[in-house]
Amino acid sequence: MSASVLLRLCLCLLPVAVPAIGRAQAPMPTEIPLWSGVAPGSEGKTGDEVVVTSAAGERRITNVHRPTLTVYLPKAGTATGTAVLVIPGGGHRQLVMTHEGDNPAAWLRDRGIAAFVLKHRLAREPGSTYRIDVEALADARRAVRIIRTRAGEWGIDPARIGAMGFSAGGELVAMVSIRDMAGDPSAADPLERVSARPDFQALIYPGRSGDIVPDAKSAPAFLAAAYDDRQDIAEGLAEVYLRFKRAGVPAELHMYGSGGHGFGVRATNTRPVGAWLDRFVEWLRDRQLLR
DSSP: HHHHHHHHHHHHHHHHOOSSOOOOOOOEEEEEEESSSSSSOTTTTTOOOEEOOOSOOOOEEEOSSSSSEEEEETTOOOOOOOEEEEEOOOOOTOOEIHHHIIIIHHHHHTTTOOOEEOOOOOOHHHHTOOOOIIIIIHHHHHHHHHHHHHHHHHHHOTTTTEEETHHHHHHHHHHHSOOOOEEEEEEESGGGGOOOSSEEEEEEESSOOOGGOOOOTTTOOEEEEESSOOOOHHHHHHHHHHHHHHHHHHEEEESSSSSOOOOOOOOOOOOOGGHHHHHHHHHHHHHOOOO
């Protein structure tokens, strides 16, 4: 047998990567704007976003003037109909998008839960004219309304839309979950006619815990933090849990022995705190929010 024939035979025997046929894949995440045109309060704002990626591959974003939602939809046949808006933290000075945004969103998507990562305007960034309870809150409200309005398109039950916030993002989630966010039936913008209040909330080491005062109309809450976090957050969240209980609002608190502030979602976190998302899904099932 000649060398050329032998070479052709060997090449034929090599394994070939064949694309999966008929295997449903999760759609690639897509980023959509929150507002058509300029966001209210961002008139005259210029400059591109600044994205810094750490050596570990984690992204941090600043200079946000065009807020967006990044959409993570489950693959066909796996969707549960439940959706979660994910709001990263960063002290309102930056957005830590990887371990408090993209990672939890992808984890939820892979378990049939549609997830939406909010990139909102930052009120405490140097030189910012934005305010937490105005522009940042408006972005969070708008995000919930977009998800609810497009629920049919995305295979979501409009009565099972929740919000999850980390640190500063937890402040925004608490605000949209506790305040009256009813829609305005007379609004010119159809989005403004629907409710912006989530059906459930997850507050993960939320900042300004002392400001979280639920009432009887507040959304049921899943709470998680670490014992070795800052005192105002660790002790504050324990008090927040008691406030939910006194208000008659279902709540579940997980206080882990270690994890500090900002544990988020990382594949390298093998401590008990690294499994908090499993507890969150168990809580959703227990509340009959996940089917």
